[in-house]
Amino acid sequence: MKQTLTQSMAWLHTWGGLVVGWLLFVIFLTGSLAVFDQEIDNWMHPELPAHHLSNEQAVDTALNYLRAHKPDAKQWGISLPYERSPELQASTGGRRDGVSVTLDPATGEVLPVRETVGGRFFFLFHFTLHMPGLLGIYLVGALAMGMLAALVSGIVIHKKFFKEFFTFRPAKGQRSWLDAHNASAVLLLPFHLMITYSGLAIFLVIYMPAAMDALFDGNREAFFKAQDPAPAALEIERPQAAGPAPLVAVGPLLAKAREVMGPLSGVNITNPGQSNAQIQIRPILGNRIALTKGQGMRFDGVTGEQLSGPTEMRSTVLTHRVISGLHFAQFGGYPMRWLYFVCGLISSAMIASGLVLFTVKRRRKYASESRAGQVFYRLVEAINVTVMAGLSLACISLLWGNHLLPVALKERADAELNVFFGVWALSLVHALLRPRMQAWREQLGLAGLMCLGLPLLSMFTVDRPWALHSRMGVELTALVLGAILLWACWKVSQPVVERVPRKKTAAMVEVNSNAG
Secondary structure, eight states: OHHHHHHHHHHIIIIIHHHHHHHHHHHHHHHHHHTTHHHHHHHTOTTOOOOOOOHHHHHHHHHHHHHHHOTTOSEEEEEOOBTTBOOEEEEESOTTTOEEEEEOTTTOOBOOOOOOOOTHHHHHHHHHTTOSTTHHHHHHHHHHHHHHHHHHHHHHHOTTHHHHHTOOOTTOTHHHHHHHHHHHHHHTHHHHHHHHHHHHHHTHHHHOTHHHHHHHTTOHHHHHHHTOSSOOTTOSOOOSSOOBOOOOOHHHHHHHHHHHHOSEEEEEEESTTBTTOEEEEEEOTTSSSSOOTTOOEEEETTTOOEEEOOOOOOHHHHHHHHHHHHHHTOSSHHHHHHHHHHHHHHHHHHHHHHHHHHHHHHHHHHHTSOHHHHHHHHHHHHHHHIIIIIHHHHHHHHHHHHHHSOTTOTTHHHHHHHHHHHHHHHHHHHHHHSOHHHHHHHHHHHHHHHHHTHHHHHHHHOSSTTSSHHHHHHHHHHHHHHHHHHHHHHHHHSOOOOOOOHHHHHHHHHHHHHHO
């Protein structure tokens, strides 16, 4: 019975891993890049200057612009610069119909910032796969369930995986790939389980809506409202008749909010210049493991009286936000981000080694199979090249496209997407037309060279390429990743030495001597 279970788990791990492995590699690699989405976004907006403004100075700069250009707007919004982003934004209107501009922190003038998909593209692609509606979210959820199944079946298969973790045999061909696959899986097993489960928990209402449908008749708004014991920020009744009144000084309110909530991310002012004005101040996500979205403080816009503060979350809501916060990695600063980034890359390498092992173990077998079997496995190998080397090439091509496309190009963000998906599609065509090993070498080599050339690209296309430390960090990281890709290209170029089993060595020596 135990052997039957092990064999069943081996079949599930092998074929289930192949089916979901390709998309899981895409999800893990783009998720790793999304850890530094804001830093990549800064790199893709080279017009942004460095800043040394305090929150109070930034708010004063934005308010001066809004008073001069948008005095009649019912809603003012200010996004404050902070450690990860130097961008100071002023906006009017709501979330859907709002219009925002980026301000020069020194002069308060509008900065002409280029249109780009930014680093947010990797974040969105990570859980939507750029699919319409909720289709991508459902697909990623199904893949996460497949990942959990692969993890559990892998544990059942490798009963001695802790022993195998300390066993790595380099230069042993297929054995080395398997050792690397097992070691990386065991080393990051807690991370894999955490990141997969927390990813599913984020969209629990979408994946498992039965409880909401039963308790709230499918009314999602009522479901979310019931989670917060306090009334929503802007739903308090206001006086119907309001007269002109000066806006209170925002600086002291910022100091009070910062003392309670920590670093701040933005300010929203409703009905500025009126007696019913209200000021909402938001904290930066990341002061706690639990996501603090919507946990701001509100003040009267005329008297400065505090109307509400961050409320204590219900235990159930706090649990969900802690689990979600573990996935988003907004806490812990840069050390935690680097930990997640490295773990994500190692996880991507684990999935990649498993996909390579699938084809390596069956290469001799399908060479003697029917024409249909040969075509199938040739397609599998081409998809392997496209998913791993081709995606890496597409990601770095997106950054190159950001700097090479004309700044004034219409629908420029869509043009950047065309670069990404166009390069990725060409990598599939290339992998189908070229011999397998040459396709690996050429795509890995080109991706590595483009990563190494990223600082040179900035030098020749940007006036102040290293004005921000975050831009320099992106390029230094690209240099390291480029070196890794070129090392992989070199390893692929090395001839494979087939190891002869000991029991067959004597017989093969005898055959060779007779042949001689």
